Structure formats: C-alpha cells, structure tokens
Amino acid sequence: MYALVYKSTGSWYTVKTEDGKLWNARTKGILKIDGITSTNPIAVGDRVKLEFEDGGEEGAMITDIKKRNNYINRQSPANKYQHHIIAANLDQSMLVATLKDPKTSQGFIDRFLIAGEAYHIPSIIVFNKSDLYRKKELDLFAERREMYETIGYKVLNISVQNKTGMEEVEALLQNKTTLFSGHSGVGKSSFINAIVPGMSLKTQDVSGWSGKGIHTTTFAEMFDLPALHARIIHTPGIREFGLVDIPRQELSHYFPEMRSRLNGCQFNNCLHINEPGCAIKRAVEAGEISMDRYVSYCMILGSIGEKEY
Numbered sequence: 001m002y003a004l005v006y007k008s009t010g011s012w013y014t015v016k017t018e019d020g021k022l023w024n025a026r027t028k029g030i031l032k033i034d035g036i037t038s039t040n041p042i043a044v045g046d047r048v049k050l051e052f053e054d055g056g057e058e059g060a061m062i063t064d065i066k067k068r069n070n071y072i073n074r075q076s077p078a079n080k081y082q083h084h085i086i087a088a089n090l091d092q093s094m095l096v097a098t099l100k101d102p103k104t105s106q107g108f109i110d111r112f113l114i115a116g117e118a119y120h121i122p123s124i125i126v127f128n129k130s131d132l133y134r135k136k137e138l139d140l141f142a143e144r145r146e147m148y149e150t151i152g153y154k155v156l157n158i159s160v161q162n163k164t165g166m167e168e169v170e171a172l173l174q175n176k177t178t179l180f181s182g183h184s185g186v187g188k189s190s191f192i193n194a195i196v197p198g199m200s201l202k203t204q205d206v207s208g209w210s211g212k213g214i215h216t217t218t219f220a221e222m223f224d225l226p227a228l229h230a231r232i233i234h235t236p237g238i239r240e241f242g243l244v245d246i247p248r249q250e251l252s253h254y255f256p257e258m259r260s261r262l263n264g265c266q267f268n269n270c271l272h273i274n275e276p277g278c279a280i281k282r283a284v285e286a287g288e289i290s291m292d293r294y295v296s297y298c299m300i301l302g303s304i305g306e307k308e309y
C-alpha cells in the first residue's frame with residue numbers, strides 16, 4: 001500500500017493512505033535514497049510504501065520510498081556537510097513577505113528565488129498585511145511587483161486580516177502542492193488558519209519578537225485544502241534555504257534576467273563585476289536589468305566568497 005508523508009518528527013511519520021486514513025509509521029531497516037547525504041531519510045511530501053506488521057493496525061512500517069520529482073533542503077545547523085530535506089515533490093513554493101511589521105528585505109526574497117531556481121521549483125511572492133500599507137508601502141509594492149513580474153515571478157498583495165486578495169492566492173494553489181515559507185511574523189499561520197478548514201495554528205504577537213537567533217526545531221507539516229484539491233506545506237522555524245551548493249561562477253544562472261544574457265559576455269567565466277565586455281553590466285546600465293537586483297547579486301556573490309568557493 002502506498003501513502004503520502006504529512007509530517008515527520010525524525011523517527012515517527014504521519015502518513016495518509018489513499019482512502020484518507022492517517023497512520024503513525026516508523027521506518028524499517030535502512031532506506032537508501034539516491035546518493036543524498038541527509039540527516040533525515042524521509043520528508044514531508046514523500047510517497048512511501050507501507051506495510052503492516054502482523055497485518056494489524058499497529059506497527060505501520062515504511063519499507064520503501066518512491067523516487068522524488070524534486071526536493072528542497074537546507075544545511076544542517078550542526079554539520080555543514082549534512083543536509084536536511086525540508087519537503088519533497090513540490091509543484092511550487094510561495095514566499096509570504098511583508099513591507100511593514102516586519103519588513104522583509106529584498107535580499108531575503110532574492111535568496112528565496114535563487115533557491116527556487118536551483119531546485120526548479122516555481123516561486124510566487126505574496127505580500128501580506130496590505131491593510132497596513134500607506135502611500136510609501138503601496139509605492140514600494142508597485143515597484144517590487146514590476147521588478148519581479150518583469151522577470152517572470154507572480155506577485156500578489158493580500159491582507160489575511162481584512163481577507164482581501166485571498167481568492168487570487170487560492171486560485172494559484174488550486175490542484176497543486178505548495179511549500180509555504182517566509183520570516184516569522186509575516187502571517188503564515190494566520191493565512192493557513194484562514195484557508196484550511198478547522199485549523200487553529202498558534203499565531204504570534206510581533207511586538208515581542210526579536211526576529212534574530214531563534215533556532216526552533218519545529219518540523220514541516222502538510223495540510224489538505226479539499227475544496228481546492230490542493231495541499232500546502234507549512235515550514236515553521238525555517239528561515240532560509242541553503243545556497244550552499246551554488247559556486248560563485250553559477251550564481252548568475254539563477255537570476256532569470258541574467259541567465260538569458262550570459263552568452264553576450266566576452267568571457268565565459270565572467271562574474272559580471274569588473275570584467276570588460278560584460279553583457280550583464282551593459283543591461284544594468286541600459287535599465288534592462290533592475291539595479292536593485294544587480295546589487296542583490298553582488299551582495300550574495302560576496303557572501304558566497306566568504307564560504308571558501
């Protein structure tokens with residue numbers, strides 16, 4: 001019998017069989033998965049084979065795992081050579097961001113988009129808390145939307161509190177499995193409570209929240225949206241995906257607006273910083289590539305340099 005993994009705590013898994021029944025399952029033996037060194041063999045979104053010891057309802061065992069279409073991981077906090085798989089078999093990922101209380105930095109958004117490009121998982125950016133936006137934030141939203149939509153990302157403006165823009169998000173979730181992420185305090189739990197029938201995740205007061213240095217080890221969990229034939233994966237406590245495997249030379253491949261212009265650079269190992277005949281810098285000067293995105297590129301390139309590439 002095959003089942004889908006909805007939650008993983010490391011040793012126990014909550015899985016759902018096709019009849020909609022939930023089981024607590026453990027793994028049996030060592031499951032080998034195509035050469036990945038990871039701290040967790042099975043992740044939310046995995047399709048697994050389930051067997052029952054003694055044929056009873058007790059002792060559901062995961063005995064095999066189906067090949068993943070894709071997966072997204074992060075560096076293990078304890079060991080930089082070990083990866084922790086956050087979720088598998090995703091159709092897309094949605095970044096919940098805000099322009100106020102708290103403001104999500106552009107660098108954070110760009111890193112998220114790079115991870116999506118690297119894992120071949122389409123990204124959508126949803127700015128929440130639009131009820132708090134005044135002219136300054138609305139202008140910034142218009143600017144960001146223009147910048148990201150030009151290079152192929154969908155950008156939405158919503159307010160979970162006022163329930164505006166929710167239908168548009170729901171339309172994008174329909175028939176898909178979507179990874180949900182974003183900084184603490186942006187309204188992920190509030191959003192999930194608003195769209196998942198019967199949910200009451202704890203939401204937090206932003207005022208007492210420091211925002212830095214929190215290392216919660218809460219686990220990803222998948223929820224069904226039956227009306228939309230969709231699933232969402234909630235990732236509490238996961239602040240950033242690792243860009244650890246991206247060499248400096250390849251970073252521009254994960255900026256769609258750069259990727260399409262790389263052939264124009266005079267040197268094929270061009271980092272688009274000081275090299276002569278650089279098509280990327282020409283495009284920035286001509287206003288065809290956003291200066292903000294280029295600055296983001298330079299900052300991220302610098303941070304990769306520090307990690308000994």
Ligand SMILES: Nc1nc2c(ncn2[C@@H]2O[C@H](COP(=O)(O)OP(=O)(O)O)[C@@H](O)[C@H]2O)c(=O)[nH]1
Nearest residue numbers: 129159160161184185186187188189190203204
């Ligand atoms: N003004 C406003 N506050 C919101 C909105 N959505 C969520 N919040 C508040 O933002 C805070 C953090 O929300 P929460 O869902 O816990 O964020 P999470 O950390 O991303 O899960 C809570 O106090 C929510 O009530 C919104 O659309 N507008």
Ligand SMILES: [Mg+2]
Nearest residue numbers: 188189202236
């Ligand atoms: Mg939350």
Ligand SMILES: [Zn+2]
Nearest residue numbers: 265270272278
């Ligand atoms: Zn170049």
